[in-house]
Amino acid sequence: MTERSKGADISQQILAHATRLFAARGFVGASLRDIAIAVGIRKPSLLYHFNSKDELRRGVLENMLSHWNEVVPRLLKAATSGPEQFEAVATETLQFFRSDPDRARLLLRELLDRPEEMRPLIEQHVQPWTKIICDYIRKGQQQGRVHADIDPEAYIVHMINLMVSGMALVDSIVALVPPESEERDAIAERYVVELLRVARAGLFVDPAAARQGIDPPDVFPPTPVRQSSGDPAE
Amino acid sequence: MTERSKGADISQQILAHATRLFAARGFVGASLRDIAIAVGIRKPSLLYHFNSKDELRRGVLENMLSHWNEVVPRLLKAATSGPEQFEAVATETLQFFRSDPDRARLLLRELLDRPEEMRPLIEQHVQPWTKIICDYIRKGQQQGRVHADIDPEAYIVHMINLMVSGMALVDSIVALVPPESEERDAIAERYVVELLRVARAGLFVDPAAARQGIDPPDVFPPTPVRQSSGDPAE
């Protein structure tokens, strides 16, 4: 509200509406004029704050990544402590995209439009903590808590894909299931629950136990029947 | 080659290049001029075969759906007979998008750009056989072969999402895993294998047995046995 912050405030409004319109219509499909009108200004005024459309695109991307960087510490903390690691990391990540599906749509569109430009961003913002989770998975494999035949890197990629694409397409996707008088939010909730179930089932040997945060013994597995003696070296 | 089929041949070429460019750059990002040049003709010539850009878009979509309709019978046959139902349906569907990732990219873009227009197409071409698979899942739940806590509709949606988005983003997605001197195709193969593993693990109580098409006993309810004694798989 102060005079000093007025310019920054307008820039934030521009970023917000640009994010929404880029997510809805794509980068080429959303015109600077439409974005400016949505903010309540004219196109040249918008170009005063962002010198070009491409600069606005980078701003939108950076804006989303800055929000992402806010959740990363919680993610890392969850990934390295406590028995409920999986639940925390999965729900935090899912919540990030679910709270604003435009993030997922934007990310998906950029991955389709500019895969090579997105590569360094992915390597910088996602790869580091996926590596940590990979180590977590491998440790779980040694302990027999997670399936031995998991390909950790591929598994994580699929789970991220599931969350991002799932949240991005949540509006389109309800068409696959007959209405059945259920509300949109209820269906979305069903999908989230099932998504987490699939992720757990794909990871843990005993999903129910992992869900309760039960610590599996390091020496003996909790259940009588475990893997046969000759574990195939993987 | 014959004079009679010349026009149809050109139309097919237009559809092919339009599919490729729509998938790569999006509908608004791919111009009629570029598509025409790719075919080797001029823009008005293209507009002789397709009266408008939107008609071309519908043609591209119908063309893809016609290919999809070719695999549906095999899908239905696989879904209603034999013990290897899951493997057959999953690999057929996956192969459809994997053999031409442009199909997945195109579908993804259309779902993002025009969710409401895609709804009837989904209902017509996908919903029927997902219902069949849902029944198959519920029957498996009664028999104790598949997890009791599955939400069948949501599970199928997630698996389709995994296949479509996974194949659409296969090029971008390799950035998540460090190069490690592996070739692109090798990485893609790893992803496919892991995708099918996740799908099996999310579905079957005993994935290894299901993979071999082993009929689990109908008498015994879901047993606490997690994995069969032998794991000769792989």
Place this chain on the structure above:
DNA sequence: CGACCTCTCTACCGAGTGGTAGAGAACAAT
């Protein structure tokens, strides 16, 4: 006051878009 700064505006530009008009080439049927 005048100089400066921040921000918005109208008017305009060249380039590219989807689409049209209409001429002509090639060929078939009469």
Place this chain on the structure above:
DNA sequence: ATTGTTCTCTACCACTCGGTAGAGAGGTCG
């Protein structure tokens, strides 16, 4: 030869795009 069909072309249209020029409004500071 004539007519008609199928197909491609050049030239052109109105429109939208991203971006620029430049004036002016409002405020701050000397």
